[in-house]
Amino acid sequence: MKKIETITDATLVRQYLEGSEDALSKLINRHQQRIYNFIYSKVFDRDVTEDIFQDTFIKVIRTLKRGKYNEEGKFLPWTMRIAHNLVIDYFRKNNRMPKFDNSGDFNIFSVLQDEDLNAEKLMVKDQIESDVKKLIEELPEDQKEVLIMRIYRDMSFKEIAERTDVSINTALGRMRYALINLRKVIEKHDIVLTKY
Amino acid sequence: MEKIYFNQPPNKKVEKLNPKKETIQFLLNYSKALSIIEGKHMSYENLLN
Secondary structure, three states, X not given: OOOOOOOOHHHHHHHHHOOOHHHHHHHHHHHHHHHHHHHHHHHOOHXXXXXXXXXXXXXXXXXXXXXXXXXXXXXXXXXXXXXXXXXXXXXXXXXXXXXXXXXXXXXXXXXXXOOOOOHHHHHHHXXXXXXXXXXXXXXXXXXXXXXXXXXXXOOOHHHHHHHHOOOHHHHHHHHHHHHHHHHHHHHHOOOXXXXX | OHHHHOOOOOOOOXXXXXXXXXXXXXXXXXXXXXXXXXXXXXXXXXXXX
């Protein structure tokens, strides 16, 4: 029987830090599908996924080469976290960008929709969005995923169920618990999320 | 509750995707080209093409 040799991520990271480019190739090869599909499950666009995947590993490479990576046997979760943060950055940038439709008609209201917000209100609005995002970050991964897809990506529960490979009842249940948990945290800490 | 949303439950599996070979090659080349130069108080990135 053929012996299967398994080199741990920690060993590959160490080999890479010692100058082995082949170790990096193995690390990417080992985790590429999982990371790529994780990104795609959030953005649903192959080109954007490709960009975020590339940026994720650029960040990984730079951090490793700078000696800033603390090995705790958690290479994949660390890389997934980087990818996750880049996905959030992508949505954050897109939400703030003025959107133009492709009809050829210029719609001034698509650019000026927040015109009535003064600097203070904008700051409050940003703060609330930021607070809510922090609260969402505290949710269990499966609940957070469903909530982001439903609220930020406006996906139907049917789509969410398909994307997360669970039944629609499970997706609905996760959303319900996500909202219950958010409400609990907000009440427990007396957090005020009022716009003005 | 499922019936409220659609008639048939989803059983379609999501296709597993992989990055392009060009992307992987770019990353490997980037890694080879990147070097970090440590200064007294800062470190500098050097990219050799």
